[in-house]
Amino acid sequence: MLDIKLIREQTDHVRERLRARGGDDDARLGEVLALDEQRRTALAEVEKLKAERNRVSKEIGALMAQKKVQEAEQKKAETRDIGARISELDQAVAAAESRRDELLLALPNLPHAKVTIGRTSADNPVIRTWGETRKHPFKAKGHVELCEALKLVDFARGTKLSGSGFLLYTHWGARLERALIQFLLDLHTTRHDYVEISPPYIVGEHCMTGVGQFPKFKDQAYAVQEGLDSSSLGKLYLVPTAEAPVANIHREEILKEAQLPIRYAAYSPCFRAEAGAAGVGTRGMIRVHQFDKVELIKIVRPEQGYEELEAMVRNAETVLQLLGLHYKVIQLCTGDMGFASAMTYDIEVWAPGQGSYLEVSSCSNCEEFQARRMNLRYKSDTGENRHPHILNGSGTALARLFVALVETHQEADGSITIPEALRPFLKADRISA
């Protein structure tokens, strides 16, 4: 969430940056300011009353000690109705505060000044490309046809089990999926200096709110039946990304500056309800309710935020380079960026069978936005508490990576050539019928 002090002191700047996203947050912003004003007015008054009560109470204590019961009783009577006024004002403060915070949680992050102003994905600048589209000397097949022919994925039975949007990987398909996960984790932990994490795949609502998934995207998450032992966390949710548990690992903590930067790599399945997205364009493996992903998370000093973002994108690119997949890196314009992000790079990989690029990674610097939501801070060497920057990036998302891989490396005979780097993990250099 945004810093209330920033909103208070640089209202025009905040309004301008929010408008750059193309959303309509002006009214919400105004309401936040009004509620904040109300809160502070009531707070100043109630604190004055409390100071008065504390002062008198001390006197009463002194009088009691001196056995001046008469005088003490008199003062008690005087103070009695201050209490009622105090609890009244306390409630007013709490009400204004909770309403203010509710609205604050619904405001997106401010885009970084260097991000291109735009409205849709058409406005996203291409930053760089790598490799080139492979020209097959035959008609390139789509991944659905390839997977069915090689029995890598049983689409029909996946649907039979869990409905459309769920994949049943079989035989070499299952092995390829597992090999890719292993390859990704290995790469990031041994060559890129991330610490491996294996998180819970179900998290409490506070984690979802912490990373900015909630409250806005609540309808995109799968809620889980609450356990019989009622938890203080309330309802639990299947993770839409490992970002949800991993970015929250240090929530409500005060880290030491020396602990930073923290870099985590975590595999998890990702569950997305994708409400309203069923139907057209959902066939195959491009858009599914459950997919695998290796997520990268960084918690860093604000000064390092953007250099770490660049490094993170390079880390994700390395994956595609090692797999020999052509891709482009784009930067999302203000209107296309996610709720929590200040700057985002997407990596889109070429899928010859689709004849289009697929998003396989999205790397964002959320700056202090998430840290503030989860009350994560670090104590700087100079002794002050600050919010770190939190970054997240896919490194990378499976299913789509799988698609690009089989479509790119398909051969005339219908087999798939496995890229050199992946062979030790799959223990095969070719998949054929």
Place this chain on the structure above:
RNA sequence: GGAGAGAUGGCUGAGUGGCCGAAAGCGGCGGUUUGCUAAACCGCUAUACCCUUUACCGGGUAUCGGGGGUUCGAAUCCCCCUCUCUCCGCCA
């Protein structure tokens, strides 16, 4: 699932209604002493918010797992919740 114990500052651990934002010790920071290190001694050592100042200082409020209650006043009394530990049962 059953029985019991507990939750206090960075840590250990006192504190059963006012003198407690909280003893003591450890750790940490600063200083004195010292050829260096160590020791000894002295001082400082939580967070958030509000007001003021929009640098500094200062004033106030809240915080002893969380929430509610009693009271002029709660770390302390009452109620609810969560978590942790020990033992038994069950299980991968």
